[in-house]
Amino acid sequence: xxxxxxxxxxxxxxxxxxxxxxxxxxxxxxxxxxxxxxxxxxxxxxxxxxxxxxxxxxxxxxxxxxxxxxxxxxxxxxxxxxxxxxxxxxxxxxxxxxxxxxxxxxxxxxxxxxxxxxxxxxxxxxxxxxxxxxxxxxxxxxxxxxxxxxxxxxxxxxxxxxxxxxxxxxxxxxxxxxxxxxxxxxxxxxxxxxxxxxxxxxxxxxxxxxxxxxxxxxxxxxxxxxxxxxxxxxxxxxxxxxxxxxxxxxxxxxxxxxxxxxxxxxxxxxxxxxxxxxxxxxxxxxxxxxxxxxxxxxxxxxxxxxxxxxxxxxxxxxxxxxxxxxxxxxxxxxxxxxxxxxxxxxxxxxxxxxxxxxxxxxxxxxxxxxxxxxxxxxxxxxxxxxxxxxxxxxxxxxxxxxxxxxxxxxxxxxxxxxxxxxxxxxxxxxxxxxxxxxxxxxxxxxxxxxxxxxx
Amino acid sequence: xxxxxxxxxxxxxxxxxxxxxxxxxxxxxxxxxxxxxxxxxxxxxxxxxxxxxxxxxxxxxxxxxxxxxxxxxxxxxxxxxxxxxxxxxxxxxxxxxxxxxxxxxxxxxxxxxxxxxxxxxxxxxxxxxxxxxxxxxxxxxxxxxxxxxxxxxxxxxxxxxxxxxxxxxxxxxxxxxxxxxxxxxxxxxxxxxxxxxxxxxxxxxxxxxxxxxxxxxxxxxxxxxxxxxxxxxxxxxxxxxxxxxxxxxxxxxxxxxxxxxxxxxxxxxxxxxxxxxxxxxxxxxxxxxxxxxxxxxxxxxxxxxxxxxxxxxxxxxxxxxxxxxxxxxxxxxxxxxxxxxxxxxxxxxxxxxxxxxxxxxxxxxxxxxxxxxxxxxxxxxxxxxxxxxxxxxxxxxxxxxxxxxxxxxxxxxxxxxxxxxxxxxxxxxxxxxxxxxxxxxxxxxxxxxxxxxxx
Numbered sequence: 041x042x043x044x045x046x047x048x049x050x051x052x053x054x055x056x057x058x059x060x061x062x063x064x065x066x067x068x069x070x071x072x073x074x075x076x077x078x079x080x081x082x083x084x085x086x087x088x089x090x091x092x093x094x095x096x097x098x099x100x101x102x103x104x105x106x107x108x109x110x111x112x113x114x115x116x117x118x119x120x121x122x123x124x125x126x127x128x129x130x131x132x133x134x135x136x137x138x139x140x141x142x143x144x145x146x147x148x149x150x151x152x153x154x155x156x157x158x159x160x161x162x163x164x165x166x167x168x169x170x171x172x173x174x175x176x177x178x179x180x181x182x183x184x185x186x187x188x189x190x191x192x193x194x195x196x197x198x199x200x201x202x203x204x205x206x207x208x209x210x211x212x213x214x215x216x217x218x219x220x221x222x223x224x225x226x227x228x229x230x231x232x233x234x235x236x237x238x239x240x241x242x243x244x245x246x247x248x249x250x251x252x253x254x255x256x257x258x259x260x261x262x263x264x265x266x267x268x269x270x271x272x273x274x275x276x277x278x279x280x281x282x283x284x285x286x287x288x289x290x291x292x293x294x295x296x297x298x299x300x301x302x303x304x305x306x307x308x309x310x311x312x313x314x315x316x317x318x319x320x321x322x323x324x325x326x327x328x329x330x331x332x333x334x335x336x337x338x339x340x341x342x343x344x345x346x347x348x349x350x351x352x353x354x355x356x357x358x359x360x361x362x363x364x365x366x367x368x369x370x371x372x373x374x375x376x377x378x379x380x381x382x383x384x385x386x387x388x389x390x391x392x393x394x395x396x397x398x399x400x401x402x403x404x405x406x407x408x409x410x411x412x413x414x415x416x417x418x419x420x421x422x423x424x425x426x427x428x429x430x431x432x433x434x435x436x437x438x439x440x441x442x443x444x445x446x447x448x449x450x451x452x453x454x455x456x457x458x459x460x461x462x463x464x465x466x467x468x469x470x471x472x473x474x475x476x477x478x479x480x481x482x483x484x485x486x487x488x489x490x491x492x493x494x495x
Numbered sequence: 496x497x498x499x500x501x502x503x504x505x506x507x508x509x510x511x512x513x514x515x516x517x518x519x520x521x522x523x524x525x526x527x528x529x530x531x532x533x534x535x536x537x538x539x540x541x542x543x544x545x546x547x548x549x550x551x552x553x554x555x556x557x558x559x560x561x562x563x564x565x566x567x568x569x570x571x572x573x574x575x576x577x578x579x580x581x582x583x584x585x586x587x588x589x590x591x592x593x594x595x596x597x598x599x600x601x602x603x604x605x606x607x608x609x610x611x612x613x614x615x616x617x618x619x620x621x622x623x624x625x626x627x628x629x630x631x632x633x634x635x636x637x638x639x640x641x642x643x644x645x646x647x648x649x650x651x652x653x654x655x656x657x658x659x660x661x662x663x664x665x666x667x668x669x670x671x672x673x674x675x676x677x678x679x680x681x682x683x684x685x686x687x688x689x690x691x692x693x694x695x696x697x698x699x700x701x702x703x704x705x706x707x708x709x710x711x712x713x714x715x716x717x718x719x720x721x722x723x724x725x726x727x728x729x730x731x732x733x734x735x736x737x738x739x740x741x742x743x744x745x746x747x748x749x750x751x752x753x754x755x756x757x758x759x760x761x762x763x764x765x766x767x768x769x770x771x772x773x774x775x776x777x778x779x780x781x782x783x784x785x786x787x788x789x790x791x792x793x794x795x796x797x798x799x800x801x802x803x804x805x806x807x808x809x810x811x812x813x814x815x816x817x818x819x820x821x822x823x824x825x826x827x828x829x830x831x832x833x834x835x836x837x838x839x840x841x842x843x844x845x846x847x848x849x850x851x852x853x854x855x856x857x858x859x860x861x862x863x864x865x866x867x868x869x870x871x872x873x874x875x876x877x878x879x880x881x882x883x884x885x886x887x888x889x890x891x892x893x894x895x896x897x898x899x900x901x902x903x904x905x906x907x908x909x910x911x912x913x914x915x916x917x918x919x920x921x922x923x924x925x926x927x928x929x930x931x932x933x934x935x936x937x938x939x940x941x942x943x944x945x946x947x948x949x950x
Contacts, residue, residue: 044571048506116499117579117874124572128646146601148874150913190871191583210916217870217919415672416645419572419603458605458913461665464672 045125047289054112054119059280061315061387062273063103064322069390070361073348078492081358088259089266091167094160097274103319105277107159114158114191118147119281123289129417130437137440138295139433141453142286142313143420149214151423151455152309153184153269156278160267161188170263171195175225175250178204178377179211180423180455181269186220196220199227199253202245204377211459225250232256232354246370247381252354259356270306271351271385279312282452287316290450297328297450299436303428304332304341304399305378307385309454318396330397332388333432335407337475338371340364340384341392341399343482348492349383359490362389365477366485372475374404375463376424382485400432403474407431408467411457423455424463500580502744509567509574514735516770516842517728518558519777524845525816528803533947536813543714544721546622549615552729558774560732562614569613569646573602574736578744584872585892592895593750594888596908597741597768598875604669606878606910607764608639608724611733615722616643625718626650630680630705633659633832634666635878635910636724641675651675654682654708657700659832666914680705687711687809701825702836707809714811725761726806726840734767737907742771745905752783752905754891758883759787759796759854760833762840764909773851785852787843788887790862792930793826795819795839796847796854798937803947804838814945817844820932821940827930829859830918831879837940855887858929862886863922866912878910879918 062068071080083095090098097105107115126139144152164172172194176182182198189196198220205212205224212222225245226233232252236243243249251268258266268275290296300317302310310332317328334341344363351357353367363384365371371380384392391397404424411427413434414420422430433451440447457464466472517523526535538550545553552560562570581594599607619627627649631637637653644651653675660667660679667677680700681688687707691698698704706723713721723730745751755772757765765787772783789796799818806812808822818839820826826835839847846852859879866882868889869875877885888906895902912919921927 044568046506046571050505051501051503113499116501148876187874191874209920210913213916213920213923214876214913216923217867217876218874219871412672416674419642419646419673421603421669421672458665458669459916461668461914465664465668468668468671 043127045127047123047292049120049285049288051116051120053285053288054115055107055281055284057104057106058277059284059316059319060100060103060105060277061319062101064319066322066394069386073359073492075350075355075359085358089255091163091169091265093163093167094274097277098272108162111159111162115281120285121146123286124418125293126418129414132413132417133434133437133441135437135441136444136446137437138446138448139437140290140293140448140450142282143453144282144309145420145453145456149180149184149187150458151180151184152279152282152312153181154187155281155312156269156275156308157184157188159278161185161192161194164265165192165194169194169265171197172265172267173197173254173258174267174269175199175247175254177201177247177380179208179215179459180378182220182222183211183214183218184269185267186215186218189220190218197257198222199225199250201225201247201250202243203373208459225253227253229253230256232356246353248353248367251352252356255352255356270308271383273387275308276311276315276385276387279308280315282312283314283316286313286450295448296326298447299329299331299449301331301333301429301432301436301449301451303379303425303454304334304384304388305425306381307388309452311385311388313452318391331432331436332397332399333428334399334401335374335376335379335428336401336403337374337477338365338380339401340382342401344384345486345489346389346393347489349489351383359492360386362386363392364489365482366488368488369482369485372477374475375460376404376428378425379428402428402431405472405474408472410434420453421457422453423457424460426454429453498582500582502578502747504575504740504743506571506575508740508743509570510562510736510739512559512561513732514739514771514774515555515558515560515732516774517556519774521777521849524841528814528947530805530810530814540813544710546618546624546720548618548622549729552732553727563617566614566617570736575740576601578741580748581873584869587868587872588889588892588896590892590896591899591901592892593901593903594892595745595748595903595905597737598908599737599764600875600908600911604635604639604642605913606635606639607734607737607767608636609642610736610767611724611730611763612639612643614733616640616647616649619720620647620649624649624720626652627720627722628652628709628713629722629724630654630702630709632656632702632835634663634670634914635833637675637677638666638669638673639724640722641670641673644675645673652712653677654680654705656680656702656705657698658828663914680708682708684708685711687811701808703808703822706807707811710807710811725763726838728842730763731766731770731840731842734763735770737767738769738771741768741905750903751781753902754784754786754904756786756788756884756887756891756904756906758834758880758909759789759839759843760880761836762843764907766840766843768907773846786887786891787852787854788883789854789856790829790831790834790883791856791858792829792932793820793835794856795837797856799839800941800944801844801848802944804944806838814947815841817841818847819944820937821943823943824937824940827932829930830915831859831883833880834883857883857886860927860929863927865889875908876912877908878912879915881909884908
């Protein structure tokens with residue numbers, strides 16, 4: 041029962057470029073619109089928020105975008121990350137399927153998030169920025185940006201969704217140990233926060249509100265920029281190191297996936313593992329089934345509308361076309377905080393719309409069942425977000441068993457759950473519930489989508 | 496500020512044998528004595544507690560003990576672990592010293608402990624054992640044995656020091672997720688526990704008491720054995736994979752340590768990195784200064800007596816000659832729970848007695864200062880235990896600066912602190928105190944050392 045199959049690349053195999061899916065898409069994604077003019081935004085519109093290098097990556101169409109050497113230098117601390125064959129899990133499942141997983145929990149912050157935090161910190165530092173402002177839900181992103189900020193000598197301020205701020209003091213402590221400051225959101229430090237608190241003094245907060253606060257602060261000062269941990273094209277771009285390494289590692293294994301599974305919140309870890317394989321398919325390579333797994337309590341891909349919407353609650357961001365539950369939708373408080381966002385990355389939404397990927401939604405209890413089975417078989421305890429991918433992969437493996445077919449399944453184990461043990465305590469204590477969103481609230485949020493003429 | 500220098504071996508370099516320091520010592524360590532007869536114990540005396548393969552390793556004198564292939568298979572999940580040059584820390588310190596650290600936090604349990612948990616589980620499984628019983632303080636060892644038990648299909652029962660059981664529910668949850676059961680100690684499940692509770696119903700527990708409980712349970716059933724996470728020769732032996740890899744990695748770096756620093760509780764992570772280098776020295780290789788760093792609140796090497804003593808409070812274990820504070824000594828509740836043990840490994844004590852190593856003791860606040868500096872420079876947040884090694888290495892580097900000399904410093908960063916964030920919260924909140932042990936209690940504990948005629 042002890043067999044380990046690990047595919048490890050040496051560090052000369054850290055990718056030298058990020059892969060840009062836009063270069064290979066059969067149709068371009070719809071443009072991002074200015075919230076005032078409803079016209080496509082230009083680079084200058086985004087300049088108050090991001091350094092120009094990241095804005096150019098946001099709209100880039102070249103297939104390969106070089107990774108700066110100082111970024112690769114930092115990646116070397118934990119990259120290339122390992123790819124494992126889950127032989128022990130296969131045996132437990134008695135499946136003829138071959139299950140592989142890419143493990144991103146080896147980063148210092150414990151997830152895939154540093155893959156983009158590091159280049160974002162680098163480009164901002166290079167542009168003379170002194171301070172980064174961001175938001176975080178469960179804290180994976182905030183602690184990753186805090187890590188990157190410490191390495192590049194940038195001040196980092198994080199608006200943390202208040203309910204998580206109170207429930208997850210350890211993630212907050214990690215950010216503070218890296219030298220970042222952490223403010224519960226909604227706060228009295230911004231107009232957006234004050235407006236929310238005026239309506240409801242004890243508001244638990246949401247990612248949409250925290251984004252509004254961070255954007256508002258970033259727009260006020262020239263030496264301060266905004267950073268986002270998912271959703272945007274350049275964030276997804278940076279995560280493609282995951283899929284590129286996985287391709288090389290599947291090659292080492294002499295195998296190629298029939299199915300790729302990733303969990304989706306904003307879409308970045310999913311895009312990271314999927315886009316390089318999808319690009320190869322679009323350029324004439326082997327067709328791969330791709331399955332996005334999302335939480336049933338926040339099901340943007342399976343229950344949202346594909347429509348223009350704001351990224352934040354106060355409507356300070358540009359409008360993007362995406363699968364959305366409406367920017368006023370507040371998902372219930374399930375444990376996978378990284379998946380509690382009302383919208384989906386425009387690029388992931390676009391390929392869903394093009395029929396290139398499937399999506400499925402699961403409730404959290406069944407995902408924790410899968411995560412515990414995985415931990416006991418493979419020895420790694422997954423984050424609650426990652427449990428969704430584990431569940432998706434196990435279901436695919438059980439389908440293989442039912443059909444008597446051997447298929448090759450690859451999934452992204454995007455982070456470890458060492459900061460999420462309360463969720464496991466609740467699970468073992470029988471306190472984990474399958475939370476449902478409010479259908480009436482969803483209807484209202486969708487009815488409130490901004491009216492946008494065909495662009 | 497982003498330069499990463501990592502030395503990574505491919506998995507063909509996972510050691511094929513453990514290195515046994517006993518083969519190269521100028522004088523053998525004093526024998527282990529039977530508590531009844533005061534005569535040296537034989538293998539049969541230990542058979543109720545350990546499988547014969549581990550007993551033979553305990554007394555082995557061969558230099559190289561082969562690592563079974565199924566153990567190497569599991570090691571491959573995270574080994575070889577990386578060796579880093581701490582260039583960013585060197586810059587912060589403005590030291591001419593070169594600082595290297597071996598990082599054992601990459602294991603699934605987050606520390607060096609699985610290096611011995613895995614072979615212990617393997618040999619027990621091979622001997623037909625069904626259940627392992629052990630104790631744990633902070634939980635690093637308990638969760639590592641739970642991990643190994645899950646992989647080899649062994650039931651694992653952990654007696655966890657009650658104060659840690661209550662303070663660290665997340666470590667407990669990790670053990671339970673791996674399928675182990677966890678009991679607060681002292682408990683009513685053993686005679687040893689009942690006797691303690693009869694004296695003091697709210698006793699906070701200690702490692703010495705938890706060991707008594709685990710040993711008592713293990714001795715009752717043929718299908719049940721005991722496992723210990725440090726102190727014993729075979730445990731230290733298993734950890735030598737750390738130092739062997741580090742030697743190969745220093746070789747890759749074209750360098751060799753002038754000073755090696757490790758933190759010491761029971762002595763196993765220290766022995767792991769030190770013994771292979773010390774062995775090379777004893778066989779005529781380069782002399783290395785070796786510094787053991789221990790907590791000032793539990794200073795066995797710097798304030799203990801080198802004497803025969805029991806490993807546990809109820810005096811169920813054999814007597815070993817070691818630096819001890821007395822088996823009734825209860826250290827104050829500082830955060831590095833893995834260093835709160837009254838004794839030191841007999842082999843580490845022996846080489847201290849032979850003058851082959853130095854020892855120094857630090858209070859916890861200065862160790863956390865060092866740990867936070869390290870986290871911000873190197874991006875890895877150390878466990879409170881590891882902060883002692885960080886502090887020792889920084890002090891050596893500052894000595895180099897004061898003397899204007901460049902020396903090569905190597906230390907073992909034995910684990911990450913993701914399960915120890917409350918300690919960091921206390922630190923930033925100004926609540927961390929430099930706890931002192933009770934001098935009168937120490938004097939009494941030392942006065943109570945068993946009387947042993949020269950063996």
